[in-house]
Amino acid sequence: MYLDSSMVLQLYLCAVFGLASLFLVRWKASGRFRKVASSPPGPPGLPFLGSVSLLWERKPWLRFTEWKDVYGPVVQLRIFGKTIVVLNTHEAAVDLLCRRGRDYDGRPRSILISEMMTGGLAFPLIHGDLWKRHRRAAQSVLNPRAVEQYHGNQERHSKQLVQDLLQDPEEWPEHIKRSLYSLYCSVGYGDANKDRASYRIRNFIGRIVHAAIPGSSATDFFPVLARLPTWLSPPKRHYLAQFRADNREFVGMVSSLGSDVTTGDSMVTSLHGTNEMSTSECAWLIAVLCAIGGEVTSSVLPTFLLAMALYPDVQRRAQSEIDNIVGKDRFPTFEDRHKLPYVQAIVREVLRWRPIGPIGFPRSCLQDNYYGGHLIEAGSIVVPNIWAMNRDPLLYPDYDEFRPERFLNFEHDVPGALGQGHVSYGFGDRICSGMHIANDALFINIAVILHACDITKRLHCPLTKDVFEDFGIVTRPGIFPCQITARNNDV
Numbered sequence: 001m002y003l004d005s006s007m008v009l010q011l012y013l014c015a016v017f018g019l020a021s022l023f024l025v026r027w028k029a030s031g032r033f034r035k036v037a038s039s040p041p042g043p044p045g046l047p048f049l050g051s052v053s054l055l056w057e058r059k060p061w062l063r064f065t066e067w068k069d070v071y072g073p074v075v076q077l078r079i080f081g082k083t084i085v086v087l088n089t090h091e092a093a094v095d096l097l098c099r100r101g102r103d104y105d106g107r108p109r110s111i112l113i114s115e116m117m118t119g120g121l122a123f124p125l126i127h128g129d130l131w132k133r134h135r136r137a138a139q140s141v142l143n144p145r146a147v148e149q150y151h152g153n154q155e156r157h158s159k160q161l162v163q164d165l166l167q168d169p170e171e172w173p174e175h176i177k178r179s180l181y182s183l184y185c186s187v188g189y190g191d192a193n194k195d196r197a198s199y200r201i202r203n204f205i206g207r208i209v210h211a212a213i214p215g216s217s218a219t220d221f222f223p224v225l226a227r228l229p230t231w232l233s234p235p236k237r238h239y240l241a242q243f244r245a246d247n248r249e250f251v252g253m254v255s256s257l258g259s260d261v262t263t264g265d266s267m268v269t270s271l272h273g274t275n276e277m278s279t280s281e282c283a284w285l286i287a288v289l290c291a292i293g294g295e296v297t298s299s300v301l302p303t304f305l306l307a308m309a310l311y312p313d314v315q316r317r318a319q320s321e322i323d324n325i326v327g328k329d330r331f332p333t334f335e336d337r338h339k340l341p342y343v344q345a346i347v348r349e350v351l352r353w354r355p356i357g358p359i360g361f362p363r364s365c366l367q368d369n370y371y372g373g374h375l376i377e378a379g380s381i382v383v384p385n386i387w388a389m390n391r392d393p394l395l396y397p398d399y400d401e402f403r404p405e406r407f408l409n410f411e412h413d414v415p416g417a418l419g420q421g422h423v424s425y426g427f428g429d430r431i432c433s434g435m436h437i438a439n440d441a442l443f444i445n446i447a448v449i450l451h452a453c454d455i456t457k458r459l460h461c462p463l464t465k466d467v468f469e470d471f472g473i474v475t476r477p478g479i480f481p482c483q484i485t486a487r488n489n490d491v
C-alpha cells in the first residue's frame with residue numbers, strides 16, 4: 001500500500017498521542033500524580049510544628065480571613081503534621097461540602113470527646129451508617145412540620161423567661177440559660193421531666209465545652225496516650241467513669257420514660273421503640289440534641305441583647321412593629337410571625353452578624369480530591385470560614401453593622417444558605433439538624449422580650465461590640481452590663 005507523507009505524519013501523531021495518553025492514565029492510576037499535584041497555598045509554618053501558634057490564638061477566624069486576601073479562597077496549613085484546609089468563600093464551600101458532600105461528610109477524629117466522653121454515640125461527631133440513622137431520626141422530630149408541635153411549649157417558656165428577666169434583671173445570663181435548657185429538655189423528655197434532665201444535660205455539656213477548647217486534650221495530639229491501660233492513666237480512668245455515669249443516666253431516662261404518659265409531645269415519645277435505633281443510640285441522640293439546643297440557643301440570645309443595647313433605633317422599630325400587630329394586651333405568638341417581618345429579620349441578622357460557630361463544625365475529607373488544580377488529601381480537617389462568608393461585602397454592605405433591614409428585601413441568592421440569608425447553620429448533608437427549632441426559639445423569645453422589655457446600656461458603663469469571648473470553635477458574648485426594664489404593657 002502506498003502512504004503519502006501527510007498520512008505518515010498523521011499516523012505518527014496518532015501513535016505519539018496514543019502512547020502519551022496511555023502513559024498519563026497509568027501514571028495517574030499509579031498514585032504518583034498525587035505527589036505532583038500541589039497542595040492549596042497557605043502559610044509556611046515551622047518545621048514539624050507547622051502553624052502551631054494558631055492553637056493558642058484567640059479568634060482564629062480573623063487570621064483565616066486575613067489569609068483569604070493573601071492566599072485565596074482555599075488555604076492549607078499544617079499543625080503537628082495534621083492538614084487543615086480553610087474554605088473562605090461560598091463558592092468553595094458549596095463546591096466541596098454540598099456538591100461533593102460524600103467526600104466531605106466526615107468529622108475529624110477526637111479521641112477525648114467522640115470516643116472517651118461519649119462512647120462513639122454523639123451524633124455530630126460520628127459518620128457512616130450510624131450517622132445516617134441518627135440523622136433520619138433527628139429529622140423526624142426536627143423537620144419544619146414536626147417543630148410546630150413544640151410551639152405552645154416555646155410560647156410558655158418565653159413568657160416565663162420575660163417574667164424572670166423583669167423580676168431579677170441582674171441575673172439575665174442565668175435566666176436565659178435556665179429557660180433554654182428547660183425548653184429543650186421539655187421538648188426532649190416531656191414537661192414533667194425537664195428539671196431532672198436539665199440538671200444532668202447542663203453538667204454534661206459543661207464538661208464537653210471545656211474539653212473542646214483547643215489544646216485541652218494531649219490525647220488528640222498524641223493518640224498513643226489513649227492506648228495506655230487505665231491504671232497508668234488517671235485522666236482516662238476519670239473520663240471513662242464519667243461516660244459510664246452519663247450513659248446510665250441517659251439510657252435510664254429513655255427506658256423509664258419511653259412508655260410514660262408524662263412525656264406528652266416529646267422526642268422520647270416519638271423516638272422510643274419506633275425507629276431503627278437501639279435504646280442507647282436513642283438515649284444519646286435525645287441527650288445530645290437537648291444539650292446542643294440548650295447551649296447554642298442560650299449563647300445566641302445574649303448577642304440579641306447586646307445588639308439591642310447598641311442599636312436603640314433597631315429596637316424601637318421592632319417594638320413599634322410588634323405594638324401595631326400584637327397590641328399591648330397580649331404576648332406575641334407564632335400566629336403573628338408572618339406579620340412581623342422586621343422581627344424575623346432581627347433573627348437572621350443576629351445569626352449573621354456574630355455567628356456562634358464562626359468556623360462551623362469542622363469536617364474531615366474522606367478521600368483524595370482535586371479542587372482548583374490542588375490536591376486536598378484524605379484525612380484533612382476542612383473548615384468553612386463562616387465568619388468571612390457572612391461578611392462578604394457584596395452580599396452584606398456595612399457587614400459589621402447590625403442592620404436587620406438588609407433582610408427585608410433581600411434578593412441575593414446566598415449559595416448554600418437554603419433561603420436563610422446566611423450560612424451560620426453550615427452546609428450540605430450535615431447542615432444543622434436543629435435549624436428550624438432554633439429559628440422558632442429565637443423568634444418567639446426575641447418577639448416576647450421586645451414586647452415586654454426595654455434593653456439599654458447602663459449609665460456610665462461603656463459597651464462595645466467587642467465583648468465576645470471564644471471557646472474553641474464557639475464564640476459568644478461574655479457577661480456585659482445592660483439594663484432590662486419593663487415596657488408599659490397590660491399583660
Ligand code: HEM
Binds near residue numbers: 125290297
Ligand atoms: C441556634 C443556632 C444554631 C446554629 C447557628 C447552629 C449551627 C450549626 C452548625 C454550623 C453545624 C455544623 C454543620 C456542618 O457541618 O456543615 C451544626 C450542626 C448540628 N447542629 Fe446546630 N446550630 C444551632 C442550633 C441547633 C439546635 C437548636 C440543635 C438541636 C436541637 C442543633 C443540633 C445540631 C446537630 C445535631 C448538628 C450535627 C448535624 C450532623 O452532623 O449531621 N443545632 N449546627
